[in-house]
Amino acid sequence: MIVPLALLGLASLPIIIAFYMLRLRRRDVPVGSTFLWQQLVRDVEANAPWQRLRFSWLLVVQLLIAGLLVVAAARPFLSVQSELAANVVLIVDTSASMGAVDPEGERIAAARSAARKVIGQLPVGGRVTVVAADQSAHVLVSETDDRAAALAAVDGITATQLPGDLTDAFALASALAARDADSSVVVVTDATADRLPSLGIGAPIQVERVGRGNRNQAIAALSVMRRAGGAQLDLFVAVSNASSADATRRLEIYADGALVDARDMSVPAGQRSEALVSTVPSAAGVIEARLAGSDQLTVDDRAFALVPQAGAVRALLVSEGNSYLESALALLPRLELYAIAPDGMADALAAADKDGTPYGLLIFDRYVPPKPPRVPTLYVAPTSDGPFGTLGKAVEGPLVGPTDPDDPLLRFVDLTALHIGRARTVNLKEPMRPVVESTAGTPLLAAGRVDGEPLAVLTFALGESDLPLQVAFPLLVSNLTDFLLPAVDGVLPPSVALGVPIDLALDPSLPSATLVDNGATTAIPLTGGHGTLPGADRVGIRELRDPGGATLGRVAANLFDPAESNIAPGDPRRLVEMGRAGPSDAVAQQPSRAEWWWPLALLGLALLCVEWLLFHRPTRTRLNRILGRGAAAR
Amino acid sequence: MTLAERPQLFDEAFLRRLEQLELASRRLTAGRMKGERRSIRRGQSVEFADYRNYTHGDDLRQLDWNVYARLEKLFVKLFVEEEDVTVHVLVDASRSMDFGEPNKLDFARRAAAALAYLGLAHLDRVSVAFLADGRASGLRPLRGKARVFEVFRFLSEPRSARLTGLAAAARDYAGRMRGTGPLILLSDLMDPGYLDALRDLAGTRCQLSVLHVLAPEELDPEVPPDARLVDNETGQGIEVTGDDDLVGRYRSRLADWQAEISAFCARRGGAYVAVPSDVELTDLLFDVLRRRRVVQ
Numbered sequence: 001m002i003v004p005l006a007l008l009g010l011a012s013l014p015i016i017i018a019f020y021m022l023r024l025r026r027r028d029v030p031v032g033s034t035f036l037w038q039q040l041v042r043d044v045e046a047n048a049p050w051q052r053l054r055f056s057w058l059l060v061v062q063l064l065i066a067g068l069l070v071v072a073a074a075r076p077f078l079s080v081q082s083e084l085a086a087n088v089v090l091i092v093d094t095s096a097s098m099g100a101v102d103p104e105g106e107r108i109a110a111a112r113s114a115a116r117k118v119i120g121q122l123p124v125g126g127r128v129t130v131v132a133a134d135q136s137a138h139v140l141v142s143e144t145d146d147r148a149a150a151l152a153a154v155d156g157i158t159a160t161q162l163p164g165d166l167t168d169a170f171a172l173a174s175a176l177a178a179r180d181a182d183s184s185v186v187v188v189t190d191a192t193a194d195r196l197p198s199l200g201i202g203a204p205i206q207v208e209r210v211g212r213g214n215r216n217q218a219i220a221a222l223s224v225m226r227r228a229g230g231a232q233l234d235l236f237v238a239v240s241n242a243s244s245a246d247a248t249r250r251l252e253i254y255a256d257g258a259l260v261d262a263r264d265m266s267v268p269a270g271q272r273s274e275a276l277v278s279t280v281p282s283a284a285g286v287i288e289a290r291l292a293g294s295d296q297l298t299v300d301d302r303a304f305a306l307v308p309q310a311g312a313v314r315a316l317l318v319s320e321g322n323s324y325l326e327s328a329l330a331l332l333p334r335l336e337l338y339a340i341a342p343d344g345m346a347d348a349l350a351a352a353d354k355d356g357t358p359y360g361l362l363i364f365d366r367y368v369p370p371k372p373p374r375v376p377t378l379y380v381a382p383t384s385d386g387p388f389g390t391l392g393k394a395v396e397g398p399l400v401g402p403t404d405p406d407d408p409l410l411r412f413v414d415l416t417a418l419h420i421g422r423a424r425t426v427n428l429k430e431p432m433r434p435v436v437e438s439t440a441g442t443p444l445l446a447a448g449r450v451d452g453e454p455l456a457v458l459t460f461a462l463g464e465s466d467l468p469l470q471v472a473f474p475l476l477v478s479n480l481t482d483f484l485l486p487a488v489d490g491v492l493p494p495s496v497a498l499g500v501p502i503d504l505a506l507d508p509s510l511p512s513a514t515l516v517d518n519g520a521t522t523a524i525p526l527t528g529g530h531g532t533l534p535g536a537d538r539v540g541i542r543e544l545r546d547p548g549g550a551t552l553g554r555v556a557a558n559l560f561d562p563a564e565s566n567i568a569p570g571d572p573r574r575l576v577e578m579g580r581a582g583p584s585d586a587v588a589q590q591p592s593r594a595e596w597w598w599p600l601a602l603l604g605l606a607l608l609c610v611e612w613l614l615f616h617r618p619t620r621t622r623l624n625r626i627l628g629r630g631a632a633a634r
Numbered sequence: 635m636t637l638a639e640r641p642q643l644f645d646e647a648f649l650r651r652l653e654q655l656e657l658a659s660r661r662l663t664a665g666r667m668k669g670e671r672r673s674i675r676r677g678q679s680v681e682f683a684d685y686r687n688y689t690h691g692d693d694l695r696q697l698d699w700n701v702y703a704r705l706e707k708l709f710v711k712l713f714v715e716e717e718d719v720t721v722h723v724l725v726d727a728s729r730s731m732d733f734g735e736p737n738k739l740d741f742a743r744r745a746a747a748a749l750a751y752l753g754l755a756h757l758d759r760v761s762v763a764f765l766a767d768g769r770a771s772g773l774r775p776l777r778g779k780a781r782v783f784e785v786f787r788f789l790s791e792p793r794s795a796r797l798t799g800l801a802a803a804a805r806d807y808a809g810r811m812r813g814t815g816p817l818i819l820l821s822d823l824m825d826p827g828y829l830d831a832l833r834d835l836a837g838t839r840c841q842l843s844v845l846h847v848l849a850p851e852e853l854d855p856e857v858p859p860d861a862r863l864v865d866n867e868t869g870q871g872i873e874v875t876g877d878d879d880l881v882g883r884y885r886s887r888l889a890d891w892q893a894e895i896s897a898f899c900a901r902r903g904g905a906y907v908a909v910p911s912d913v914e915l916t917d918l919l920f921d922v923l924r925r926r927r928v929v930q
Contacts, residue, residue, distance in 0.1 A: 026860045026861050026862040026873050027858050027860065027861050027862065028861075028862050028864050028871065029857065029858060029861045029862065029863050029864065030733070030863075030864050030866055031733070031851070031852070031855075031863045031864065031865065031866065032730045032731070032733035032734060032738065032822060032824060032849060032851075032852055032866050032867075033730040033733075033822070033824035033865055033866065033867055034863055034864075034865040034868075034870065034871075034872050035730075035824040035825070035826070036824070036884065036887055036888060036891065037863055037872055037874065037884065038872060039887060040880065040883050040884055040887055615877075
């Protein structure tokens with residue numbers, strides 16, 4: 001069967017023949033004499049505009065080419081039965097796992113091929129809506145019967161780095177299917193995600209599953225924290241292995257682009273391994289973890305983390321004099337330490353507020369101010385009740401009870417040799433919690449967050465114990481400082497998952513901000529300092545700047561999605577079951593067109609090349625010369 | 635530029651080398667003056683030819699006294715006479731010759747000049763003529779190297795384009811020619827009467843050599859797909875479809891034609907030499923013509 005209108009092109013055949021019968025306007029070529037030629041040339045004709053048609057292979061080839069092209073243009077097709085509905089919603093999964101490279105080639109290329117096949121099977125007059133789905137749905141063409149447009153849309157589909165969620169696409173497909181009873185949904189996916197769409201579709205769902213293999217390891221977690229008062233960086237890395245075989249990958253750590261650590265990570269099949277890296281320079285700003293080597297999916301082989309800023313915090317030690325405490329606090333690079341006696345405290349705080357340089361940390365040694373300050377505070381041997389609780393009786397020679405080694409406040413701190421002469425019993429307020437208790441249950445060290453401010457209390461005087469003489473003392477002070485002054489980094493969270501937007505709360509006077517993401521800039525409009533940072537679409541560092549170009553904050557965007565890293569194709573039946581069971585009567589066995597014009601077009605093109613080679617004399621002469629040289633060389 | 639003004643073609647070294655050659659004359663002919671060629675006449679050379687009986691009046695110095703001593707009969711010794719021959723150099727000056735790259739007529743003029751010099755250098759009489767418009771126009775026979783510039787001047791004279799009329803021109807020359815010897819025709823023979831012309835020239839008892847001058851474009855033509863071939867001589871055109879078939883048939887016809895002329899010349903004891911106009915003059919004289927025994 002063909003499209004008859006295109007056969008009008010067959011009218012070109014007599015035109016070609018007419019050209020052969022028409023006498024040509026020939027080019028004059030001077031020769032010494034036509035003496036020899038006259039005996040040869042048979043096609044000397046009278047000066048008539050037409051000449052007798054003679055057999056010519058060139059004519060035959062040209063007629064054949066024209067005929068083939070005309071028939072190809074008529075788009076001949078075979079009528080076959082299609083099981084697709086008249087209205088098809090074609091959803092192509094473009095989530096991160098579709099960027100995997102299977103043994104047969106790119107998974108997304110296989111998806112495009114499958115989608116093209118679906119479009120080729122559309123019934124006569126069928127319409128198709130092409131939807132690319134990652135975290136959300138993107139309609140590429142809507143309810144078109146133009147197959148060329150649909151194919152072009154499919155050809156433009158590429159895999160993203162975003163986690164997959166078909167919920168949006170299903171909602172869209174459901175709405176489209178509701179408009180036409182003769183609808184069906186085709187999902188081209190690797191069906192890897194454990195997350196199923198949260199709603200079903202009232203039309204049959206057909207799943208074209210693509211992908212093969214599960215050889216993939218991923219960086220599943222990456223975080224960095226400052227220890228020892230900001231003097232040390234600890235990096236936590238987790239590597240997961242979603243494949244069915246044990247794997248060993250080389251983990252490389254880069255600080256601001258320079259390699260600072262590399263180690264082999266052995267990860268059992270289906271599990272994950274973790275590593276703590278303490279070799280990162282404290283001055284580093286951006287940490288990047290890479291898995292060297294290759295697997296099927298590369299997007300999850302990189303992750304970024306931002307190092308918390310270590311800016312100095314003004315700390316005020318209110319004490320009649322405590323050299324132990326002063327020495328330990330002065331060692332911490334995060335602190336800019338000031339000391340004052342209790343009676344001068346009020347003036348010092350007022351002056352600091354007036355100068356716009358308030359203290360970020362207060363340490364009260366054997367003193368409790370009448371009004372609790374609204375800053376992180378450490379109380380040492382409080383002399384009266386405070387926000388931490390109420391004081392009780394004194395306890396003579398308390399023994400240190402068992403401690404939790406995993407408590408971050410006691411990290412690297414060994415108190416087993418601690419001797420305390422006297423301590424005060426403290427009845428802790430909620431939410432204060434004891435960190436170190438005596439064997440009798442008296443809290444010796446407690447911490448908590450009261451009214452939103454971190455707070456810690458040491459219930460014994462340093463001078464009445466041997467704690468300042470022990471190695472554990474500066475470590476304890478450092479851990480307490482880390483607790484009281486948690487690292488904060490600008491207006492953005494340190495890390496965010498791909499595709500997740502961030503609500504901004506900036507200076508209300510800012511009219512807008514600029515997002516710099518992998519070299520591309522995007523203006524972010526702000527209203528009263530509020531706005532939304534769109535979700536990142538690729539792994540990397542994003543930076544937010546004010547209109548003047550100053551950095552407001554940075555955020556690391558990472559995939560960290562076990563579902564996407566597990567690239568083993570899943571069970572398509574789970575998706576099929578979310579549609580209406582079985583095809584409707586209207587859907588079954590509709591006529592479809594299987595076009596076969598392209599072999600004809602290819603043949604026509606090949607004949608055209610042959611004609612050019614054989615009948616274009618200069619080309620043929622060159623060809624003969626080349627072949628002759630080749631033969632001579634042999 | 636005239637031929638005489640082309641020192642690069644006829645420099646001293648070339649001419650010295652040219653003098654080592656000699657136009658071959660396989661036939662013995664009677665000359666007019668003393669020369670370097672063996673004559674059919676008996677004469678005064680040192681080369682013994684025959685004896686004959688003494689008759690009154692014979693020069694007594696020619697008697698062979700040794701034979702008289704043995705036979706007691708008087709015999710006179712006869713010697714081969716050495717005389718000159720007449721070298722005829724004919725150049726076809728039709729418009730068909732004024733074609734090609736290199737130009738056939740220019741080539742023929744230079745070759746004729748060289749051949750004429752060859753004859754003059756060996757004390758032969760040289761007759762040079764152009765064949766065109768149905769008649770032959772040339773110099774009277776010249777002798778001696780001193781006349782070579784006269785020959786060069788004649789050959790370098792501009793010739794207006796003409797029709798060939800080769801048969802009539804050859805007949806005209808054959809009827810007026812004096813003296814026999816090598817006759818060299820330089821022509822493309824592109825004239826319907828070429829066989830008549832050759833027949834007339836071969837009938838002069840001269841030793842005919844045909845130098846068939848063809849341009850490279852005529853030996854290996856390139857014809858566009860749709861072309862009108864315009865005759866340089868008549869201005870008439872014929873339309874052709876320049877495909878491989880046509881070119882192949884042309885080459886075949888050309889080969890047959892050359893074979894026919896060659897066979898004709900061979901039957902009449904002459905020589906046929908196909909000469910492309912792009913061949914070097916030195917190659918022609920010292921290699922091609924030497925191998926074909928036109929010169930020796």
